[in-house]
Amino acid sequence: MIGLLIVDDHPVVRDGLRGMFAGDGRFAVLGEAADGAEALVVARAVDPDVVLMDLRMPGTDGVTAIRALRDQGFRARVLVLTTYDGDSDVLPAIKAGATGYLLKDTPREELFRAVSAAHRGESVLSPVVAGRLLGELRSPAQDSLSQRELEVLGLIARGCSNKEAAGQLFISEATVKTHLLHAYAKLGVRDRAAAVAAAFERGLLGSRGGHG
Structure with missing residues (x-):
């Protein structure tokens, strides 16, 4: 049962x-x-x-x-x-x-x-x-993600906030948000979690390790 x-x-x-x-x-x-x-x-x-x-x-x-x-x-x-x-x-x-x-x-x-x-x-x-x-x-990103967009997504995937990502990349928090918005548009998603998931699924951030 x-x-x-x-x-x-x-x-x-x-x-x-x-x-x-x-x-x-x-x-x-x-x-x-x-x-x-x-x-x-x-x-x-x-x-x-x-x-x-x-x-x-x-x-x-x-x-x-x-x-x-x-x-x-x-x-x-x-x-x-x-x-x-x-x-x-x-x-x-x-x-x-x-x-x-x-x-x-x-x-x-x-x-x-x-x-x-x-x-x-x-x-x-x-x-x-x-x-x-x-x-x-199956659907490829409408345009390939830029290196900086991938760097931002990679940091978000590791749990960084926008502010923390900005600090690590030595750019402003507003710039991080802009890169994320561009990534959302290219990946066809509306939020951070979906963007990270889509980037992993398409092999843009490598493979998921651990229990993910």
Whole structure:
């Protein structure tokens, strides 16, 4: 039996998912949480096999929670279940360590299969999300990134703030922001996490090491 933790800020969604999985003998709903911070507390208490994680929640969001679950050594696989399929949601969630990414309109049997697959450690992506990721991998940067843009992205990837990156490169913080905006445009993304993820995926920053 696969033990589940359901994380969503809408009680109606949690109730619906709990009822759905409770009616199938392959699954047991071990706990629920309304945001990422509560998810970490409940996960420590119930040690789930799979976490069904919403992304946009008040308080601690899903991507932050996914990253914390990974960094704190939880064995649970995380399956994102959300209504959002934009690049700014998909890429950071996958980069943070999500095993799969499904949309909330996924049919019941597909959701059951996805949870079982995630439990086995298999990647599960909704067709829309898979198409986005493949497009992200295949589409070359509209213009190649400049050396300075790559240097800025490399520092951001190592966790530097704009101010810290500016200090290391001996340029102004405003210049760092300008380089980042140019990189976003070339990579077709809207934020730092997605830019770093896209740059790694395209081999612009080398390969990801460690547990990333």
